[in-house]
Amino acid sequence: MHITICGGGNAAHTLVALLGHREDIHVRVFAPYGNEAEQWRLGTAHHGGILAHTPQGPVLGRPVRISPYPDDVIPGADIVILALPAFVHRVTLEAIIPYIRPQAWLGALPARNGFLWEVQDVFKHLGRKPDITVFGLQTLPWACRVRVFGQEVDVLGTKEIVDIAVWPSTHREGIVSTLSHLLGVPLVLVENFLALGLADVGQIIHPGIMYGLFHQWDGTPFIDPPLFYQGMDEPTAHLLDAMSNEILAIRGELEQRYPQRDWRAIRHIGEWIRRTYGRSIQDDSSLHRCFVTNTSYRGLTAPMKPVDGGFVPDFRARYLTEDVPYGLVVTRGIAEILGVPTPTIDKVILWAQGKMHKEYLRDGKLNGKDLQSTRAPQRYGEGALEMVVER
Numbered sequence: 557m558h559i560t561i562c563g564g565g566n567a568a569h570t571l572v573a574l575l576g577h578r579e580d581i582h583v584r585v586f587a588p589y590g591n592e593a594e595q596w597r598l599g600t601a602h603h604g605g606i607l608a609h610t611p612q613g614p615v616l617g618r619p620v621r622i623s624p625y626p627d628d629v630i631p632g633a634d635i636v637i638l639a640l641p642a643f644v645h646r647v648t649l650e651a652i653i654p655y656i657r658p659q660a661w662l663g664a665l666p667a668r669n670g671f672l673w674e675v676q677d678v679f680k681h682l683g684r685k686p687d688i689t690v691f692g693l694q695t696l697p698w699a700c701r702v703r704v705f706g707q708e709v710d711v712l713g714t715k716e717i718v719d720i721a722v723w724p725s726t727h728r729e730g731i732v733s734t735l736s737h738l739l740g741v742p743l744v745l746v747e748n749f750l751a752l753g754l755a756d757v758g759q760i761i762h763p764g765i766m767y768g769l770f771h772q773w774d775g776t777p778f779i780d781p782p783l784f785y786q787g788m789d790e791p792t793a794h795l796l797d798a799m800s801n802e803i804l805a806i807r808g809e810l811e812q813r814y815p816q817r818d819w820r821a822i823r824h825i826g827e828w829i830r831r832t833y834g835r836s837i838q839d840d841s842s843l844h845r846c847f848v849t850n851t852s853y854r855g856l857t858a859p860m861k862p863v864d865g866g867f868v869p870d871f872r873a874r875y876l877t878e879d880v881p882y883g884l885v886v887t888r889g890i891a892e893i894l895g896v897p898t899p900t901i902d903k904v905i906l907w908a909q910g911k912m913h914k915e916y917l918r919d920g921k922l923n924g925k926d927l928q929s930t931r932a933p934q935r936y937g938e939g940a941l942e943m944v945v946e947r
């Protein structure tokens with residue numbers, strides 16, 4: 557089996573080590589960014605591949621080819637995986653789709669919201685029908701950090717379970733079991749990409765807590781970075797609850813419109829945190845207590861930049877720049893199509909767009925000047941929901 561990994565960062569290092577370790581897989585790497593391909597070539601010569609330090613011990617995986625050119629590494633691939641931040645999905649898809657073979661599987665780890673629309677849109681612009689299978693994982697299965705670029709990566713932990721969507725639905729159970737086996741992570745199939753995106757709690761937690769921590773910030777540097785999750789106050793927990801209830805109202809509308817489809821993967825954040833972190837939560841008597849007493853969050857701080865006199869919030873961090881345009885704004889766009897009001901989500905987007913110097917919402921509608929840089933369904937024309945929800 558030939559698998560091509562697109563990307564050169566933490567996730568790409570991990571995938572190349574874990575997949576390239578297997579005898580039955582030929583791993584290739586598409587790394588067009590800067591001089592990453594060259595750095596990878598020099599780096600992998602050191603150990604003969606990428607060395608992953610995992611809790612179970614070291615794993616060495618050898619890529620058979622590394623290239624900055626898509627025509628070197630995409631043709632003939634059975635599976636192509638984008639292991640990249642969402643803001644480079646589009647440019648990567650435009651580079652690789654001309655070379656991808658019909659019936660190949662193309663996916664993203666993680667997909668974020670609106671991934672399938674973006675893939676379909678690139679096919680459309682290239683005048684090709686989407687003759688492939690698309691998959692998306694809700695999150696990256698590993699917490700991982702590059703130790704030495706092109707040489708070694710630390711795999712700090714593996715998720716117990718990860719949601720996945722597959723389009724079209726033909727043979728999807730077989731695809732999910734193959735991918736589970738290859739990645740070594742139990743994958744749970746959700747109904748479709750709409751459910752996968754709406755169920756992603758990162759879009760609630762990350763922008764919601766950033767709002768809670770910093771919406772009243774007066775510009776004075778913090779002496780130390782505040783705790784992100786465990787530093788949450790009660791009003792912020794209420795804010796997350798309200799955002800989550802608005803997403804459940806979207807689910808309710810989808811259940812009315814598409815009753816034959818299964819929307820149960822879209823859960824309330826309180827249910828999600830108890831289900832995901834049950835044993836790490838010391839006191840689960842309220843949503844607020846679930847966050848502040850969750851030992852898995854111990855010591856994790858807000859994204860900050862050092863300045864004279866302390867630290868200031870980093871509003872360019874992915875908690876806003878990824879979770880807003882490829883998360884919350886997409887959800888807001890789905891709500892707009894369905895006629896579901898989202899006053900709390902709007903409040904958070906309006907605050908975040910100001911901090912990011914962007915404009916998504918204008919006069920209560922998603923028609924701000926920066927909408928084109930998001931994956932809101934409004935970008936993909938009439939019938940965007942029907943493109944994802946198979947009848």
Ligand code: NAD
Nearest residue numbers: 563564565566567589639640641642644666696698699700
């Ligand atoms: P990363 O920051 O390591 O990825 C950086 C890579 O992206 C670069 O090495 C380059 O290959 C590519 N890139 C960056 N800018 C580019 C540009 N302008 N043009 C082309 N390519 C460019 O990211 P990561 O840690 O590998 O994470 C990938 C995704 O997984 C992100 O969405 C991240 O939020 C998510 N995630 C990561 C972790 C983790 O532990 N690393 C955990 C959960 C989720």
